[in-house]
Amino acid sequence: MTDLIPEELAPNGEFLFFTSEDGKTRVECRFESDTLWLTQASIADLYQVTPQAITQHIKAIFDEGELVQNLTCKHYLQVQMEGERPVERNKLHYNLSMIIAIGYRVRSSRGSQFRRWATQTLEEYLVKGFAMDDERLKNPPVDQSMVPDYFDEMLERIRDIRASERRVYLRVREIFAMAADYQPNNKDTNLFFQSIQNKLHHATTGMTAAEIISTRVDADKPNAGLTTFKGDEVRKGDVTIAKNYLSQEEVSELNRIVTMWLDFAEDQALRRKQVFLKDWNEKLDSFLAFNDRNVLQGAGSISKSQADLKAKNTYEQYEAKRRGLKEIQGQQDSISALRALLKKSKEE
Numbered sequence: 001m002t003d004l005i006p007e008e009l010a011p012n013g014e015f016l017f018f019t020s021e022d023g024k025t026r027v028e029c030r031f032e033s034d035t036l037w038l039t040q041a042s043i044a045d046l047y048q049v050t051p052q053a054i055t056q057h058i059k060a061i062f063d064e065g066e067l068v069q070n071l072t073c074k075h076y077l078q079v080q081m082e083g084e085r086p087v088e089r090n091k092l093h094y095n096l097s098m099i100i101a102i103g104y105r106v107r108s109s110r111g112s113q114f115r116r117w118a119t120q121t122l123e124e125y126l127v128k129g130f131a132m133d134d135e136r137l138k139n140p141p142v143d144q145s146m147v148p149d150y151f152d153e154m155l156e157r158i159r160d161i162r163a164s165e166r167r168v169y170l171r172v173r174e175i176f177a178m179a180a181d182y183q184p185n186n187k188d189t190n191l192f193f194q195s196i197q198n199k200l201h202h203a204t205t206g207m208t209a210a211e212i213i214s215t216r217v218d219a220d221k222p223n224a225g226l227t228t229f230k231g232d233e234v235r236k237g238d239v240t241i242a243k244n245y246l247s248q249e250e251v252s253e254l255n256r257i258v259t260m261w262l263d264f265a266e267d268q269a270l271r272r273k274q275v276f277l278k279d280w281n282e283k284l285d286s287f288l289a290f291n292d293r294n295v296l297q298g299a300g301s302i303s304k305s306q307a308d309l310k311a312k313n314t315y316e317q318y319e320a321k322r323r324g325l326k327e328i329q330g331q332q333d334s335i336s337a338l339r340a341l342l343k344k345s346k347e348e
Contacts, residue, residue, distance in 0.1 A: 013037070015046055015099055017113055025117035028136060029096065037076060037093035043102060048110045057105045058098065072098045159255035162262065165243065169193060171262055178269045179277050192277055198300060199284055200261070201242055203293035204254040208300035209242035210307035216245040217310065219317035234318070239311040261287055 013036035018026040029036055040058070044051045062069050078091045103114040125131040140149040161167060172193055198208040205212060217239055218225040226245055229238040238244050246254065264287055269275065288295050 015096075017110065017117075019113070024120070025113050026133075026135070027114065027117050028133070036096050036099075037074065038099060039078070039091050039093055043094065043099060046099070046110070047103065047106045047114070048108045049106055053106065054102060057102045058094070060105070061098065061101050066101055067097055071095075156252065156255070159259045160251065163243075163255040163258035165197070165241065168197075168258060168262070172196060172265070175262075175265050175269045176277065176280065179275050179280065192281070194304065195281065195299070196284060197242075199288065199296045200254065200257055202296040202300070203257055203288050204250055205246070206294060208296065208302070210302040210304045211300055212242040212245050213240065213307040213311050214302050217314045219314050219321065224315060224318040233322075234315070236312065236315050236319075239315045240308045257288075257291070257293065260291070 014028075014030040015036065015038065016028045016030065018028065038046070040051050040054050044054045047054075061067050073092055073094050075090050076093050077088050100118075103111060103118070105111075121131045137151055137154070140151060162171075176192075194209075198210075201207065201209045201212060207215065216225045223229065223234050224239060226234055226238060227247060228244050228251075229235065243251065243254070261284065265280070265283070268283060285295050
């Protein structure tokens, strides 16, 4: 099925099924070096069907364009004992994408077991927004050089989600709701939330959110100076978010500070019967000072409205340049296409 020449032995790895006492299915992939490849015979044994059935499913998956052949199969050397001597054979292996695709098609009790697990996992993901293998995360591999552990990556992603402006705003509002003088629609409450944002940004970068935007937005820089943004290109709504200008190191640092402070604030709120908003300002300053962070004094040198105005004006300049570059690129593409047609017509 492929002409690839092997240069390595087949990687070890397992695709396992477990059934708990309550009848629920759990599937676990045990990788080696972050990869898993199985032969057709191994997949047949996994799903408890004949190799011929697996062949039919693989053919249908390729014919229907569900997977691309040269990305899902590869030749590996496999060493087997035949009699008393080891024999090396060049066997075709299929990756995890193919193993899963076959699981949705195969007709067997094991195939049904796989689909029940997949449906439960997908339903949890769609309803909750996440799906976790609790047992795997609770019991990490001893030798992580052989079997990677993604727990730290998961924590970093959770910190990033938790530190998003909307998530922080909602959580802080819940915490402040316990304050004796909290009013949901009070202008002072919104200003206080902005103050918290500024203090946290300043603790990370030495600048308030407005100062970050005003200092780093630049029409002459790639993506107008932004390091992250939604979609495939910078939009107007992206340029007024301070976090979009931070480096990866700064984002990680900010996420850690926000997560620590939210834990601290939640604990303080749950243990106090009466707290006032001014207390939270003092507690945040004390928290940052205790963690050897710079504590912002005052509101900063630039207001949010000034920073937003500069960012939007700069975006208009950036967008004009981007449109010009797209027009030039479009003209060049048209010329290249025309030349190709002329060359083809001459050859004919």
